[in-house]
Amino acid sequence: MAAKRKVENLMALAVLATVVQRPMHRYEIASLIRTRGKDQDMDVKWGSLYTVVQNLAKHGFLEVVGTSRQGARPERTVYRITEAGRQEMLDWTRELLSTPEPEHPRFAAGLSVHMVLPPDEVIALLRTRLGALAESIAARRATLAEHLGDVPRLFLVEDEFTLAMLAAEAAWTSAFLDELTSGTFPDLATWNAYHATGELPPELAELAERGLDTD
Template sequence: MAKRRKVGNLLALAVLTVVVRQPTHPYEMASILRARGKDQDMAIKWGSLYTVVQNLEKHGLLEAVGSVRQGGRPERTVYQITEAGREELRDWTRELLSTPEREHSRFEAGLSVMAGLPPDEVTALLRERLESLERRLAGQREALERERGEVPRLFLVESEYALAAGEAEAAWTRSLLDELASGAFPGLEQWRDFHETGHVPPDVAAIAERGTDTH
């Protein structure tokens, strides 16, 4: 089970990975994280960056070591990581790599309620999703191949994982579409009949009444 962190926002983890290299002010932190494409790897809300930095300082994971001024811009506080911050970075990384967490996706939520739409519409929507997925995956493959000769693999593994996860989703979606299109999906005719007549099959009604937990 994941630990309760003093600053649990994943942006805090990203900040620590920047500051562990050298003292940095928040504006530069944001520039480095954007250049690394960290908003592609984790959910980042840029508007909360200063609050996250302040919370890291409050809990002793960062400390202010000075300030800089560039041109007519406001003075900016420079932060460095503390020993407690280094340990938090190491411990958090260990947890993320070793401990699987249940992560709910919007697609999973949609699948859980797809019976509310007619099967032919669901089929069309899944085809639309698969086409979008395949376009995105093609772009990811091209980007990864382009980067392989320029970037050490150590810094590409998250892109490899994202591509593999996307390919797995596409393969599963394609398989579901094949079942729907061929008529092999169990209960397809009852599902279609429900949307045409409003009649709920007794076995489905029984499940709905008592509820079910398949997770």
């Protein structure tokens, strides 16, 4: 089970993994996170950066080491990672790599209630999604191929993982579409009947009421 962390926002991990290189102010941190594409690997809300840095300092993971000024700009507070912050970064990374945690993709949320739409509309929507997935997969493959010659694979594994997940989603979506369009999806008749009559068969209505827990 994942440990409860004093600063749980994943952006905190991105901050620690950036500041571990050298002391820097918040604008430098944000710039490097963007440059490295970390905002594509985790849910980064830029408006929360100030609060995240403040909380990391509050809990002893970062400490202020001075200020810096560029030209006429206001002074900026410079932070460095503490030993506690380094340990938090290492422990958190170990946890993320070793411990599966339930995740809730938006697609799964849509699939959980897809029956509210008629089959023909779901087919059209999934075709649209499959087209978007194909474009995204092609773009990511091209980007990876471009970077592999110049960037060590050490820095590309998260992109490989994302590409693999997109490909798996596309394969599943395509298979589901095949079942719907060929008529082999086992519950298609019931689904169509529900939209024709507005009523679920009694056995499905009972299942919907009690859920899938049969204990």
